[in-house]
Amino acid sequence: MEFTMRLLVGIFAAACFQLCQAKTVTYDFNLTWVMANPDGLHERQVLGVNGQWPLPIIEVEKGDRLVVNMHNGLGDKTSSIHWHGLYQNGTNNMDGPSMVTQCPVLPGYSYTYNFTVEQTGTYWYHCHVDACYPDGQRQALVVRDKDAYFADEIDGDITLTMSDWYHNMTESLAHSFLSPTNPDGDEPIPNSFLFNDAVNTSIPVKPGKTYMLRLVNIGAFVGQYFYIEGHSFRIVEIDGVYTEPKEAEVLYIAVAQRYSILVTAKSTTHKNFPIVTVADAELLDSIPDTLKLNQTNWLQYNASAPHPQAVLNITSSTQLDPFDDLGLYAYDQMELLPEPEITITVNVAMQEASNGEGYAYLNNISYTKPKVPTLYSVLSSGSLATNPTVYGNDTNPYVLGHNRIVEIVLNNNDTGAHPFHLHGHNFQLLDRFPPYGPHFFDYADTDYRVTYNPNNHTAFPKVPARRDTFVVPPQGYLVIRFVADNPGVWFFHCHIDWHLMQGLGMLLIEAPLQIQERVSIPQQQYDLCKAAGIPTEGNAAGNTEDYLDLRGQNLQVPI
């Protein structure tokens, strides 16, 4: 009897802990231009919030409701916010990508993002309209977790961002990038690299203490190698998914990826140790003399001791040997999903179109925005919502049945690496070729490429790592799997912002009939479209009479 009572009290306490603790965290974000000079080399206009830049790191706890009232006070630019890595389960209209799940927010208009956070770990948020977030509208978002399996071990929790940085406005760079004067699609070369939106940053630590460092690449283009002189560390989280701890010395953090590591400080107070980031020079088509590829910041044990520059005993970033994320295991032991019910095989290619501009293609389609945000096409098309024709030819739509097991095979026909991101999910990492390590760039400078052969591949891990952004090697491939258990329209795209502008993306329209049951759009969000002259009903061509008649749809520039 007493035991039963205690059990009941226990159950009640556990339930209350979940319900009673959950709170609403509200931010009012007035987007405004502000001046900043984060690298000390050039002052420029940046996209700030309430007159401030860098943007605030958003902190919530699991179960919290996050409300962000975004007002566009920029005057001359549209905006939106994507909550990178958060599932938006039931709230697809809060996901943020313009013309996918909402209209772009015009200057003078507002959009209220309002959703619950049911995950834990390290995320980030950024603008998701064209040519926007490299101007500064991006920052980390942290979901704290007192119950993390390593929580008892850590004495401090520190968020560290890294990013490429341009001195020019993104729109001006985009204008010369997507132009007949640049048929090869050479990406703009950054002017510098930032660490916590600054340079020469010191991170104070106390001897003997253990810190969780949340590393987030909030850049638009360049991956970063990361290590700390004289220290190894344990990886415990990637992209919001706890991993079995793995000792590592060097990481490669592609744009949009997150790694949380545990670092135990030495028992010294005499020295400071360089935190070293080395830009992935393989991504850069040219390297100006003025560009500092490697950066030194410090794990600071003693503010009055010297802060030495890193001593790099390498001549190229390719000599660094980062930990292979395929070698991590999900801490929750979720096993390899069974054989897929839907397999999507896509080919990545970059090439010059007939107008002389360089575009990017998945199976020869360069993602081209529809006339109606795709989510609104789902909501207005009734039973035709399951027919991909509705969503247009060049949005590259795939309709996924509810709860189906989906496999995506990405064969890279390009000589560059690409970090691919899926909205609304994380996915299991099954295979990648070539693996991280000395052979990763083997096919970068050859005419030869390796495509995935389902009958001859490396054995898949039993308990795969999961994450939401995964790098496909030059002229190699990757294979991922997930369950379509989150009804919504989800973008799958390269996270190099320049490549997204070139069309390197496609749409997964997951369980459209369930979307119709679960998602409702507040009037404020429809009004916004009206102001922008964007229809909120109809197929990709804006046709509300015949959803299978796509005449007038937006089409890509002919190849």
Ligand SMILES: *[C@@H]1O[C@H](CO)[C@@H](O)[C@H](O)[C@H]1NC(C)=O
């Ligand atoms: C950062 O440190 C370097 C090397 O000491 C120095 O040249 C540069 O001026 C510093 N920049 C800033 C903004 O402090």
Ligand SMILES: *[C@@H]1O[C@H](CO)[C@@H](O)[C@H](O)[C@H]1NC(C)=O
């Ligand atoms: C946003 O900031 C701008 C510039 O400071 C100001 O003019 C405007 O009134 C603000 N709007 C809101 C809704 O706070």
Ligand SMILES: *[C@@H]1O[C@H](CO)[C@@H](O)[C@H](O)[C@H]1NC(C)=O
């Ligand atoms: C956020 O959504 C919840 C649940 O739908 C609703 O109760 C609440 O009023 C909303 N808050 C705002 C500020 O819109």
Ligand SMILES: *[C@@H]1O[C@H](CO)[C@@H](O)[C@H](O)[C@H]1NC(C)=O
């Ligand atoms: C970038 O800014 C510099 C200096 O203002 C200018 O000379 C250059 O043309 C700009 N480049 C682009 C692509 O906008």
Ligand SMILES: *[C@@H]1O[C@H](CO)[C@@H](O)[C@H](O)[C@H]1NC(C)=O
């Ligand atoms: C590190 O930066 C310096 C100065 O930019 C450069 O000389 C050196 O080659 C760089 N090393 C690597 C590995 O990029």
Ligand SMILES: *[C@@H]1O[C@H](CO)[C@@H](O)[C@H](O)[C@H]1NC(C)=O
């Ligand atoms: C910090 O460094 C300074 C300069 O090297 C040294 O004089 C001092 O003793 C150090 N402090 C501690 C607490 O080790």
Ligand SMILES: *[C@@H]1O[C@H](CO)[C@@H](O)[C@H](O)[C@H]1NC(C)=O
């Ligand atoms: C650089 O030096 C470290 C420590 O001395 C060594 O472990 C590493 O192998 C060296 N790297 C290269 C590329 O020589």
Ligand SMILES: *[C@@H]1O[C@H](CO)[C@@H](O)[C@H](O)[C@H]1NC(C)=O
């Ligand atoms: C793949 O790349 C080769 C060599 O660049 C090119 O000839 C071929 O057309 C490409 N194939 C596709 C499907 O993009």
Ligand SMILES: *[C@@H]1O[C@H](CO)[C@@H](O)[C@H](O)[C@H]1NC(C)=O
């Ligand atoms: C893409 O186009 C190339 C050349 O026109 C063709 O050979 C190839 O089969 C196409 N690939 C797909 C997946 O449609």
Ligand SMILES: *[C@@H]1O[C@H](CO)[C@@H](O)[C@H](O)[C@H]1NC(C)=O
């Ligand atoms: C769109 O795709 C359909 C079916 O694949 C095809 O019949 C049609 O010709 C395409 N339309 C255009 C304009 O490319």
Ligand SMILES: *[C@@H]1O[C@H](CO)[C@@H](O)[C@H](O)[C@H]1NC(C)=O
């Ligand atoms: C399987 O793939 C490996 C590695 O690419 C290759 O060496 C081997 O020849 C392939 N075997 C068959 C039967 O195709």
Ligand SMILES: *[C@@H]1O[C@H](CO)[C@@H](O)[C@H](O)[C@H]1NC(C)=O
């Ligand atoms: C979304 O919520 C449903 C329950 O409503 C759950 O079954 C599913 O696993 C969730 N999906 C994700 C990706 O969280």
Ligand SMILES: [Cu+2]
């Ligand atoms: Cu890319």
